[in-house]
Amino acid sequence: MDSFNADVIVAGAGPAGLMLAGELRLSGLSVIVLDRLTEPMQQSRALGFSARTIEEFGQRGLLAEFGDLDTIPGGHFGGLPIDYRIIEGGNFGVRGVPQSRTEAILHNWAVGLGAEIRRGHEVVGLTDGADGVEVEVVGPEGTERLRAAYVVGCDGARSAVRRLAGIDFPGVNATIEMQMADVTGVPLRIRPTGEIGEAGMVVVLPLGPHATRVVVFERGAGVRPTQEPPTFEEVAASFQRVTGEDISGATPLWTSYFTDASRQAAEYRKGRVFLAGDAAHIHLPIGAQGISAAVGDVVNLGWKLAAVVKGQAPDSLLDTYQAERHPVGARIVANTLVQRSLYLGGPEMQPLRDIFAELVQIEEVRRHLVGLVTGLDITYGAAAGDHPLLGRRLPDQELIVGDEKSSTYELLHRGRPLLLDLHDSAELRAAAAGWSDRVDVVTAARADADAPSASLLVRPDGYVAWATVDGSAEGLEQALTDWFGEPRRAA
Numbered sequence: 001m002d003s004f005n006a007d008v009i010v011a012g013a014g015p016a017g018l019m020l021a022g023e024l025r026l027s028g029l030s031v032i033v034l035d036r037l038t039e040p041m042q043q044s045r046a047l048g049f050s051a052r053t054i055e056e057f058g059q060r061g062l063l064a065e066f067g068d069l070d071t072i073p074g075g076h077f078g079g080l081p082i083d084y085r086i087i088e089g090g091n092f093g094v095r096g097v098p099q100s101r102t103e104a105i106l107h108n109w110a111v112g113l114g115a116e117i118r119r120g121h122e123v124v125g126l127t128d129g130a131d132g133v134e135v136e137v138v139g140p141e142g143t144e145r146l147r148a149a150y151v152v153g154c155d156g157a158r159s160a161v162r163r164l165a166g167i168d169f170p171g172v173n174a175t176i177e178m179q180m181a182d183v184t185g186v187p188l189r190i191r192p193t194g195e196i197g198e199a200g201m202v203v204v205l206p207l208g209p210h211a212t213r214v215v216v217f218e219r220g221a222g223v224r225p226t227q228e229p230p231t232f233e234e235v236a237a238s239f240q241r242v243t244g245e246d247i248s249g250a251t252p253l254w255t256s257y258f259t260d261a262s263r264q265a266a267e268y269r270k271g272r273v274f275l276a277g278d279a280a281h282i283h284l285p286i287g288a289q290g291i292s293a294a295v296g297d298v299v300n301l302g303w304k305l306a307a308v309v310k311g312q313a314p315d316s317l318l319d320t321y322q323a324e325r326h327p328v329g330a331r332i333v334a335n336t337l338v339q340r341s342l343y344l345g346g347p348e349m350q351p352l353r354d355i356f357a358e359l360v361q362i363e364e365v366r367r368h369l370v371g372l373v374t375g376l377d378i379t380y381g382a383a384a385g386d387h388p389l390l391g392r393r394l395p396d397q398e399l400i401v402g403d404e405k406s407s408t409y410e411l412l413h414r415g416r417p418l419l420l421d422l423h424d425s426a427e428l429r430a431a432a433a434g435w436s437d438r439v440d441v442v443t444a445a446r447a448d449a450d451a452p453s454a455s456l457l458v459r460p461d462g463y464v465a466w467a468t469v470d471g472s473a474e475g476l477e478q479a480l481t482d483w484f485g486e487p488r489r490a491a
Contacts, residue, residue, distance in 0.1 A: 006032040006116070007309050009135055009148040011123045012155035013040070015099065016277030016294035018106035018117075020152060022060070023302025023460075025113035026415030029309055032146065033115060034137060036122035036155075040107070043182070043254045044098035046285070047205060047213065048072075050292035051084070051091050052375035056299050058396060059412040059462050065105045069094045075287060076193050077369045078342025080353070080360050084370050089395060091374075093288040095192065096206065102291070126151065126164035128271040149309055152274045152301070154294075157263075159279035165270050171263025171282075171333070176344060177223045179257045180215045181235040183250035188212050194343070200242040201344060211253060217344055218242055229255045260284045260340050262333045268297075268322045276301060281329040283336040286343075287373040293332055296375060297325050303415060303460035312438055313485035324380045335372055380463055387454060387467035394462050398447035406444065408458075415460045416440050417484055422453040423471030431473040434487025435480050459483060 008024055010017045013035035024031045049057075054071070057063050075084050075092025084090040111117060118139065125136025133151045137144055153161025162169060190212075191204040203215040218238045224230070232252035240246050264281045268274060277294030301321050307313035341349055342356060359365045371377025379391045396409045411418050417439040421428050424443050432441050439457075446453050457466035457479055466479035480487070 004030075004132060004148050005146040006030040006148050007150070008032075008305060009034065009133070009146055009151045011035075011135075011151065011153050011159075011161045012277070012279070013037075013103070013107070013117055013119065014154060014156065014277065014294070015102055015106060015291055016279075016298050017152075017154035018103060018110050018115075019295050020154060020276065020298035020302050021110035021115035021117070022106065022113055023298060023415060024306060025110060025115050026060075027303060027306030027310075029306050031115050032148070033110070033117045034121040034123060034135075035117070035119050038120040040100065040103055040119075042100050043256070044100045045180075045256060045258065046099040046102075046288065046291050047207070048094040048097050048288050049102065049295070050093045050288040050374055051089055052378070052393070053288070053292045053295050054091075054094060055089065055393065055396065055409075056295050056462065058409045059299075060109075060415065061410070061413040062105060062109060065109075066094075066097060066101075070096055072192065074193075075370075075373070076343075077360065077373065078339040078353075078356065079194065079196060080342070080356055081193070082360060082366050082370060084374065086363070086366050087370050087374075087376060089374075089376055090370050092193075093374075096208075098207075099291070123155070123160045123164070126161060126273070128165065128273055133272045150272045150274065150305055152276055152298075152305075153279040154275075154277045154298070156278045157282045159275065161273060162265060162275055162279050165273040167270055167273075167275065168266040169263045170266060172261065172337075174223045174259030174261040176217060176260050176340070177221065177257055178215055178217045178259070179230045179235045179238060179255070180213060181232055181250075181255045182207055182211055182213050182253040183232075183247065184211045184253065186212075186247050186250040188214065188245075188247070195243075196343065197242065200238075202239060202243055214239055214247065216242055219344070219346060223259060224257075230257055231255065258285060260337070260344075262337055264326075264329050264333050268326055268329075269318060274301060274305075274318075274321065280325075281333060283333045284340050286336050286339050289332050289336065289373065289375070292375050293329060296328065296378070299461045300325055303417075307438070307485060313483075317483070317485075328375075328378055331372065378463075387464075387469065389454065389456065389464040390467055392464060394456065394458050394464055397451075399444040400447055401442060401444045405447070409462075411440070411442055412458070412460065412462060414440070417460055418442060418456075418458040419476075420444060420456045420458060422446065422455045423468075425455065425471040425473070427473045428455055428468075428471065428476065431476045432480060434477075435484055437488050438484055439480065457483075 007029040072092035121139040276297035
């Protein structure tokens with residue numbers, strides 16, 4: 001360990017890399033985040049985050065930093081309107097929060113916890129060894145080599161870590177392009193969930209009191225043979241052809257584009273190298289699923305890396321990252337491709353739209369689609385048992401701890417495993433005693449005395465690993481061992 005510059009090196013200081021840095025520091029690991037940009041990106045492709053991401057930020061006490069959040073109650077699936085409040089906690093995401101602001105909040109959190117952020121540092125080489133990983137980095141002072149126990153690539157769709165590790169990135173190439181521009185100086189009708197016509201589709205979103213974002217898809221325009229952003233003149237001309245509205249007199253602040261290229265890494269783990277966020281999966285950005293998947297990846301991975309680095313859990317725990325998160329990424333890639341066809345396809349897609357329009361009249365179908373897009377229905381199948389919360393996320397619930405008010409999310413702020421004892425059970429506390437160095441045991445009561453209570457073992461990412469409705473400790477020690485390693489031996 002003395003030869004390591006850090007326990008974990010993270011490539012990429014976007015939402016995934018910064019969130020991971022904070023997660024690792026909560027667990028006491030040293031972390032260096034490398035980013036090739038010399039300054040944080042000020043422009044923002046993303047303008048919000050999903051319902052599940054709201055919960056994950058709440059689990060770490062970060063929501064207050066965002067101030068009042070405006071959530072969108074109604075959304076769509078492939079252009080078919082759905083009220084996302086049909087499931088508990090459901091919404092179409094937070095609107096009006098630029099990614100630059102999210103990154104600034106995560107940066108301050110991670111640095112405040114002791115993470116080291118090095119900007120202007122580009123990863124150009126990587127050697128994965130039996131006892132650590134060496135990374136070659138070009139920075140302001142030349143080339144240097146850094147060593148860590150593990151490396152995580154959070155460095156985007158063109159990930160250097162993924163390429164250097166030799167991890168395949170199969171999928172489908174872009175077939176359509178959507179251009180965007182942030183503008184001022186012209187009044188525009190807001191179209192937050194999109195407006196589709198014969199020539200294509202547009203989205204118009206407010207960016208504060210003085211600016212507006214326009215996104216335009218022009219049917220039949222294809223994909224430009226360049227990675228350069230479009231000019232504003234190109235965006236305005238396309239917008240006029242699709243809508244008949246002239247925005248050429250606006251003042252452009254920024255232009256960009258995205259496509260429907262959809263790919264997923266064949267492996268999220270290769271030896272001591274991991275991928276997360278856009279380095280692991282790319283897709284059409286619908287319903288804030290990109291940032292949702294990125295944050296979900298690293299919240300899943302961070303505590304597992306910490307447990308293994310600290311010798312509390314076996315290396316096999318790290319394999320559960322691939323087992324749990326790869327299927328989530330695959331579902332996102334699949335559902336965004338389906339939505340692309342429904343939303344942006346030509347007349348040949350009308351029979352499919354007609355059938356989907358019938359299906360979304362069925363409540364269970366609406367619930368399924370909302371759970372899919374929001375990430376609120378994610379289930380980690382390793383949990384065994386028949387309690388409805390097993391393997392699922394723990395909702396935020398008001399609690400009474402001693403004489404104080406608290407909540408389930410407040411108890412997760414430290415990023416530690418939690419045994420929530422709602423039975424005041426000496427049997428539960430005794431069973432968990434061997435894990436007291438790594439698992440917080442909290443005896444509490446539900447603030448709503450009439451609500452059904454279950455005592456729960458909750459992972460640091462907020463997913464339930466074990467439950468009991470009668471206060472019995474049956475199966476608890478096995479669940480603690482499976483997820484958090486062998487108990488501490490008595491002296």
